[in-house]
Amino acid sequence: MTIPAIPTPAADVRVLQSVPSYASAQAIVDQLSDAGFPVERIRIVGTGLRTVEQVTGRLTTGRAAGRGALSGLWFGLMVGILFGLFAPGFGFLWILLISLLxxxxxxxxxxxxxxxxxxxxxxFSSIQGLEASSYDILVEAAHIGEAERLLGGGAPVAPAQR
Structure with missing residues (x-):
């Protein structure tokens, strides 16, 4: 089995199409894949990156304690299993229960x-993530014509900016 080479940043790539969402970029790559295009020659590049923080709710001391208790349960489970496996003469379930508590x-x-x-x-509690304002589908220059043909033409071709 041959593993395809990962393209280097120095590869000559062209913009096949720019789209406003990752789902749109994914759909285009999927369409090319379904048509038999060598998708390992494609890159999806997000531009205009920004950090987005979605606030998920109010954080009280009680909620913080509850989240801490859940984290502690996982840690207690791990410790309890380890001690329970290697502690002779004492009940495994008791060790596990005490560790969880x-x-x-x-x-x-x-x-x-x-x-x-x-x-x-x-x-407040929140979840942070990265979001792009647009996505460019880049294709190696040697394969750009085939990609345009498979998509039905009309895709703007421009050198990729690095």
Whole structure:
């Protein structure tokens, strides 16, 4: 099995099309793939990147403690399994239960203390991500004609800006 070479930034690429959303870019690449085009010669490049933070809700000390308790449960589960496997003579389930409870307790305390330490400067929870204002579908210059033909022509061809 031959693994295709990853194109280098120095490759001569051309803009096949610019679209406003990633879903549109994905649909174009999928259309080319369905037509048998060598898609390893394509790049999707987001331009105009910005950070977007979606606020998901109010964060109270109780919610912070609850999230900490959930994190602590996972840690307690891992510790409980490890100790339970290697601790002879003591019941595996008791070790697991004690580890889960201790993990949840310490996680809740840590979550509450961490939230209280912000002194109200960040009383909300959020998810951060990157978003682009547009997406360019770049194709290696040697394959641009075939890509345009498969898409039905009409796609603007311009040298890619690096």
């Amino acid at each position: 201790m993990g949840a307790l310490f996680g809740a305390i840590a979550g509450a203390v961490a939230h209280a330490a912000t002194a109200g400067r960040r009383d």
